[in-house]
Amino acid sequence: MQRLLLCWLLLLPIYAAKFTGFVVLAAVDTLTGRVQRILLEPGKTLFDEQKIFKIKILGIEADEEASDVAWIDLVIHYQASKTDAPICVQTGKLSTNQIYRVSQDERYLIGFYILPCVDDEAYSTLDLS
Numbered sequence: 739m740q741r742l743l744l745c746w747l748l749l750l751p752i753y754a755a756k757f758t759g760f761v762v763l764a765a766v767d768t769l770t771g772r773v774q775r776i777l778l779e780p781g782k783t784l785f786d787e788q789k790i791f792k793i794k795i796l797g798i799e800a801d802e803e804a805s806d807v808a809w810i811d812l813v814i815h816y817q818a819s820k821t822d823a824p825i826c827v828q829t830g831k832l833s834t835n836q837i838y839r840v841s842q843d844e845r846y847l848i849g850f851y852i853l854p855c856v857d858d859e860a861y862s863t864l865d866l867s
Contacts, residue, residue, distance in 0.1 A: 759852045766847040
């Protein structure tokens with residue numbers, strides 16, 4: 739039985755390993771300089787404080803070549819005001835070592851920060867500049 743399981747594992751490729759850290763999404767308002775931080779959890783839909791961004795996290799995967807980089811598979815909807823309809827501004831994977839500009843409103847930048855553990859004090863004092 740063990741040999742059968744071992745052969746089965748060798749024949750099937752193992753895809754992206756689960757990322758071991760914690761990933762924080764930072765939404766930066768370039769007009770005011772305000773930064774909103776959202777701790778990402780796979781399988782959950784999250785909102786920022788002002789409900790401008792709706793972020794659905796499909797998965798977080800470790801990069802195969804760089805252990806300190808993760809790939810976030812997500813869908814981001816942006817709603818400029820309560821009277822506007824939400825617009826999908828991102829679908830797919832984003833790398834945590836990049837900064838992205840929201841295409842519908844160039845006022846916002848999206849970035850990531852990786853934490854080795856979740857600590858309230860460390861989380862609230864992140865320097866994302």
